[in-house]
Amino acid sequence: MNTYPYIKNIEHEKVLKIADQVNADAGQVVSKTLAQNDFVSVTLFAxxxxxxxxxxxxxxxxxxTVIEGTGKFVVDGKEYILNQGETLVMPAKKPHSVHAVEAFKMMLVVIFPLEED
Incomplete structure (x- = not known):
């Protein structure tokens, strides 16, 4: 049996505030990987x-999903402003970027194809 946790870098069986799990000081982008395999990636960013x-x-x-603050996302040239609690799907193979209008935190979930097209 595989004892390696599928979700890592976060306490199990404890109620947590997800926004408290990652922090960035001035001049930083900080990420914390919670899950990573060939099919899915879950990462917190500050x-x-x-x-x-x-x-x-x-x-x-x-x-x-923005979990704190406000972020700007540009997907294929179109801008989206997301506030706390809002979610945006950025489709595969479309160019995108992320900008901190103010300090903010987000959770990123990427679902990978079973086979690359």
Whole structure:
């Protein structure tokens, strides 16, 4: 039996505030991987105000949920402003970027295809 946790870097069987699990100081983007395999990736991010992740794409659909603050997401040239509790799906293979309008935190879930198209 595999004893390795499928969800890592976070306490199990404890009620937690997800926003408290990752923090960024000025000038930082901090990430914490909670799950990673060939099919799914779950990562928490904290962005200091003014920080960003430049334009890139993914072979999987990427779903972001803002858990604190406000972030700007640019998907295939279109801007979206997301506030706490809001979610956006960025389709696979579309270029996208992430910008911290103010300090914010998000959870990113990427679902990868069974086979690359």
């Amino acid at each position: 962005f200091a105000k003014g920080e960003e992740i430049g334009t890139h794409d993914s072979i999987g659909d990427a779903m972001v």
